[in-house]
Amino acid sequence: MTTQRTVLNGGWTDLQGGDGDGAAADTATIDPINILDTVEVPIVVLRRDLMVACFNKAAADVLGLSPSDIGRTSCDRSALAGLHRLEEQCRQVIAGGMESRADFRDGYRWFVVQISPYARGDGQVTGVVLTFTNVTAFRASVDQAIYEREFTKAILNTAAGPLVVLSADQRVQSANRAFYTMFGLSRDEAQGIPLRALGRAAFELAQLHGQLAEMLAGSRAFHSVEVDHVVTGKGERTLVLDAHPLFLPGHSERRVLVTFQDITSRKQAEAAKDLRSEEELRRSEAFLAEAQRLSLTGSFSWRVATDEITGSDQLYRIFEFEQGVQVTLELIVSRIHPEDLPLFGDMVDRARGARADFDFEYRLQMPDHSVKYLHVIAHGTRDSDDCLEYIGAAQDVTQRRLSEEALRRSERQLQQVEMELAHANRVAAMGQMSTSIAHEVNQPVAAAITNAHVALHWLDSEQPEKVRQALNRTIKSGNRASEVIDRIRAFIKKTPPRMDSLEVNDAILEVIALTRSEAVKNGISVQTQLAEGLPVIQGDRVQLQQVVLNLIINALEAISGLGEGARELMISTGKAKSDGVFVAVRDSGPGVSPTNLERVFEAFYTTKSDGLGMGLSICRSIIEAHGGRLWATASEPQGAIFEFTLPTHPDSPS
């Protein structure tokens, strides 16, 4: 330190006096030197001949000057060698007495060198004072700012959407390329234009400017604003404007960045979608209404707490309510058939009590007293307020009910006709068997008469025991005749079908008895092969006997037509292969051709001149009504077999 101060001291004195009088200058120069040494800015003083006169401590530190540099030209100093034109500038300053500046770089450091004339008291410039202001940090921040600015500019210009920075008075300050393109303006033309004047005053919106003004006053909030604006070359577009405040640290001035987003395509797509969904909704509503009309189904909702009822058009049509009238429970009740009112009341009470789905049918009585059948189903739900609501459908099933009723009626009529027919068939069959029947009745009657005669004879002979025996036989024969007549009466009587447990063999034997003499008359041998221990079956005795009688009569007729050959009729029973029993009637007649095996069961199919063709058809329906089957097959070597099965009575021991 001492050495340096000496150096400075010497240099300063030299510059002051030029004669090196140290004693005189000592007191006058000590203070400035001390002061200069306390200054952090490097200061170098050059003489008129540009020799280094002196420098302060900062210059020694920063520029690397040493005492040996005193008296040497500045350009010799490597530290100052970077200062081009230094000598020239210094000479100009010395000659003109005007300050000058130069930029100086030392490695990474930047200095601004101020070259000031140093004048003595008489004004003569005896040298220059170089002060080195370190501007490294400043330059760095300027560079950074320039970089940031360029960077931001690049981003803004590559951003697809238009952006603009507005000044405090809402005028265009800077913008990106997209912004200028959108408004068809050059940068210069746009500069300073108020936002509200842009786009034929499309942005002249109080809401927009009020918000921008608030933002410029410090607010950060901004609710985007939608603006319709005609864009050059693109036609009418919908833009969404958003704003963000821009604050510069240390600056009180505020600006706003306004962005423009073109949402035209999105809006068009949304509008198209809305239109589509509206159209779809309209179509599905129309479909629903049409479906309700065609299916005669009306829909309704019923809010239980408020009794609020809404119904579809079809519901109004079903109840014949005037369209538009408010549907109430009372109004509905006024249409319920008086006999169904209790049922309806029950349903309403149950539905009110707890959420329960309902499905029931009731009748309406319309103002003209016609009756409608209604099938109602509804599903109960609870809404967010826990209120019970039923959504349901009411279908007018009148037509269906009436058709069902008509069907039931015609089925009943058909059954009646079938019964009549079967009865007629029975009577006819009995007519055919009249000779046999007469014989069947005559036989016991004749026996009774004979026994009565015998009794008389023994009476004359006073043989009471023989008389008793003869009378007993008379009674027996009388009973037999009466039984035969009872059976025939039962057979011919028109009675509704009844199901009884019966033994097939018993029933068959009664029929065979009736037909026996007819067979004998025609020289036909009737054989039976009735299996023992057959399960009991359930059926109508008379109807089943009618079937067997029909089959036997057909067989007898078939055999009778034959000129020669075997004349045999075999009636057999047995256990059916599957379950139950079978009955087969086999004859040695001409048989049925294979193609007609099914046709013979068709109503009105007959090959007989006096035939009706109803016998087998009635037989088949009787057997099928008993849960069995009746069919025909060919018999070997000739003839036909008609066979039927009957299921076992459920209680029959297997």
Ligand code: ADP
């Ligand atoms: P119909 O006896 O009034 O003709 P059926 O329905 O009882 O009516 O019989 C229909 C037809 O079936 C008879 O006309 C006859 O051609 C045929 N057929 C019925 N049973 C026999 C049989 N055992 N052998 C040959 N043909 C038969």
